[in-house]
Amino acid sequence: MILRTTANRNCEYQWGVHVAIFAKAAKLTPEQVAATRATGVDAALWTAEAASLIWAIDNLCSTGGMSDTVLARFETDWSPEQQLEILALCGTYHTVSFVANTARLPGEAFGATFPD
Template identity: 55%
Template structure:
């Protein structure tokens, strides 16, 4: 309806991305049942994913399975570095708390995943190249020739694809967590 040059509009619903509280629709509830829980609770991040059943089905969990061609330590280094580069304390703290010990990362190495710029001397040459690779991919989407040569020397084609997919997926996770402004989970490792 137009009156005196003013266009009447429907009231605006909030589109702020945030965790959805239960009860959830049946399809969302069924999808969330497959997601990992902490102390029997679904994490805020996964409840944020619940804004879209499609996202819940196609999102990130498929990359963290036992069939990955990457060892746990390498997966976690990729995730921790991406989360540090994206300034996502929420996801960095969750992964540091849940996976760091199993991945063989100590306190100094956890802190080193957040170093800006990366201190390559804190890592063995293979891990340093991996972390430089993640930094360059996140920054420019490309690799410098020396970085690419190292990356190709250390990882099979299947592993290279997995590293790219993991880094890309966790950029998405970081975008979601940062947009939603998710506070740290109670169990999270505190960001230095």
């Protein structure tokens, strides 16, 4: 969720830090990590729940809300408490991305860089 949000905001600093620190612990494959930067969702790389979360994040990032179809799936997959946490994290990482991008923070030495 954080990788997709920061990727959508083109924030290599935050994306790279989170890839370096959390991707392995989250058991993300290199293909999945790269896919967080891709346009659209390759459902073959993700569980159905993860793919629907990516669609939800993409909707939030592009429109500030969710389409009826995406919202219905979001509400099915996640409890109300989880929904609020996802929305809050997405908003938080929008803000963090705005700050990091505006400050033009250079990547951390240990951080990943966006795939080509």
